Amino acid sequence: MTKTADALVIGGGLNGLSAALQLARRGLRVALLERARVGRHASGASAAGVRTLGRARAELPVSLAAMEMWHEIEDLVGDDCGFHADGQLRVAETDAELDKLRDRVNGLRQDGFTHEEIVDTAELRALVPALAPHCVGGAFARRDGAADPHRTLGAFLRAALEAGVVVHEGVGVSRLERRGGAWRASDGGDWFEAPLVVNAAGAWGGQIASMAGDYIPLELPMAPMMIVTERIAPFVRPTVGAHGRKLSFKQTSQGTLLIGGGQPGRPDLQNERSEVDVRLLAKSAAAALALFPGIGSLRIVRSWAGLEAKTSDDLAIAGLSASAPGMMHLFGFSGHGFQPAPAFGVAAAELLLDGRSRFDLSGLTPQRLMQPSMVRRPAPSEANVESYL
Ligand SMILES: Cc1cc2nc3c(=O)[nH]c(=O)nc-3n(C[C@H](O)[C@H](O)[C@H](O)COP(=O)(O)OP(=O)(O)OC[C@H]3O[C@@H](n4cnc5c(N)ncnc54)[C@H](O)[C@@H]3O)c2cc1C
Structure with a gap:
């Protein structure tokens, strides 16, 4: 059976929920596919520090914007997420x-x-x-502080559901292909089809990228x-x-x-x-x-x-694929992707729907980590996915 949507979000951590929420609030029908259960990995294991202190320059624009959102987090998701700004x-x-x-x-x-x-x-x-x-x-x-990770996840999940996101837990995407202008994802059972995809698969984001033909070399996971x-x-x-x-x-x-x-x-x-x-x-x-x-x-x-993807420059990967149409990569947070998640959700919706974001993400593109020969291989198949894992 094939279920259709306007956008698929792969991964039900805080970044996937945040992207799904923002896409749904822009009027899209969003299906979120989570292999285990929402918050099972890094987001549920997080220390939930809401920190701009010591951030790398490339992450500062989005991190500072997220900090403003944390100070108004109740307006965003209807709950204070246990956030307190004690610095x-x-x-x-x-x-x-x-x-x-x-x-x-x-x-x-x-x-x-x-x-x-x-x-x-x-x-x-x-x-x-x-x-x-x-x-x-x-x-x-x-203005920095900390939040309660589980309360935050619960609040983002509720807000996403209220915005119309359909959350499918227990769906681990093992196949991802592009056919007739749309992406099709499956765990071996049902297929989910949509023109847009957010790859928010956390420590497994590189695997999802490779299924789409984008080879983004990562360090060993943290x-x-x-x-x-x-x-x-x-x-x-x-x-x-x-x-x-x-x-x-x-x-x-x-x-x-x-x-x-x-x-x-x-x-x-x-x-x-x-x-x-x-x-x-x-x-x-x-x-x-x-x-x-x-x-x-x-x-x-x-x-x-907890498990988390690590990039060679310790910076997040947040950007559209240069070669896989409608594919947004949002992973590789290298141990500090909880705080910026509210703003990364906005950025994902803007990039996918408007082609540009209000935040400067120029230092976070997936392309910065890809070798020229790795930017895209011709036809993603199960065989080359295996070789990447
Ligand atoms: C111990 C610890 C402390 C941390 N402390 C902080 C901190 O103080 N401040 C801060 O900013 N950050 C912190 N971080 C980092 C932060 O928690 C993460 O960067 C952030 O939660 C990542 O969110 P995410 O949604 O990208 O990934 P995750 O929460 O890992 O979500 C990814 C989801 O994708 C799912 N998935 C994977 N593959 C598939 C598939 N094939 N199909 C379907 N679903 C799939 C997984 O099951 C998982 O639920 C910490 C991390 C850890 C582990």
Whole structure:
């Protein structure tokens, strides 16, 4: 049986939901195809940091636009998504580190970006009194913050459904072909047909791209790990990172501490799972302890790792295919694709329907990663898909 729509979105993470929502609000009939269930992978495993701090220049336009959307998120999806704007802080532990942060902030200012500022030792203490005494200052983005990932996913899902998106869970696209001016996707059962497709398949985005004939080389997938502690009384409001360590540290509204920062677990793309590496997890805990000496006796109650595609330049892939008509690639977020998702949804709808976006995505095109000989192969087939996997 063939089900028709105006647009197919492959992948039910936050970026797929956001794209589906915006396409539906532009009046399209949208079918979202999700292999497992909505939020099963990176978006459901995310630390949900809403961070412009430290973003690469190429991602700044869309990230800053998304930050404005986060501050009005209830208008967008009818729920506050647990978002609170307590700021994100990158701590310097030495004067040399502080100089590096200052150089970055000055460079941003020269280019007209004012979202990051330097805080001195006194302001650092005022912002986070519990920080270790050796910390000398930091870079701070006041409008940044954090959200609740599951509440966010629920809100985007509800909004998408209300806008008319039809969500098909348990549909893992294994075939994608173009016939008669339309794309046809199937998991081996039903076919779904539409002229437009958003490839928001997360860690498997490269596989979907290859089915469309676009060969986008990626690094090995990431499996960033997280630790959650028992609940304690409120003691830190901003999300705290460190210039010289892999660390992201925040306290949730329930009182638990959420500790991450990118120490890698073990990815297993084929079996759609990832494992925690306890040795490296200990490094995450040690980094947190170095900055917050008072947390040493807390119990860890849970840890996990999530799967995410990684590009060679650590930048997202967000753009139309140069060779597969009606195909928008939206993946490769390299560990930081939660925050910009509201704006990437808008960008996907604009690119597919208007051919251009209000956001400058020129540094995020799929083409930047493709070798000339890889831009398109003649006829996508099961055979060349296999060779890519
Ligand atoms: C531990 C961790 C912490 C993070 N912390 C932050 C943070 O603080 N701030 C931030 O901005 N970002 C963070 N990120 C990154 C962020 O969560 C991701 O970049 C973002 O959620 C990616 O969303 P997505 O929709 O593109 O991908 P996903 O949420 O992975 O969704 C992709 C979906 O596609 C589906 N799919 C795959 N193949 C197919 C197929 N063939 N057919 C149908 N469906 C398919 C998958 O099942 C999956 O549900 C973190 C990530 C992790 C893992």
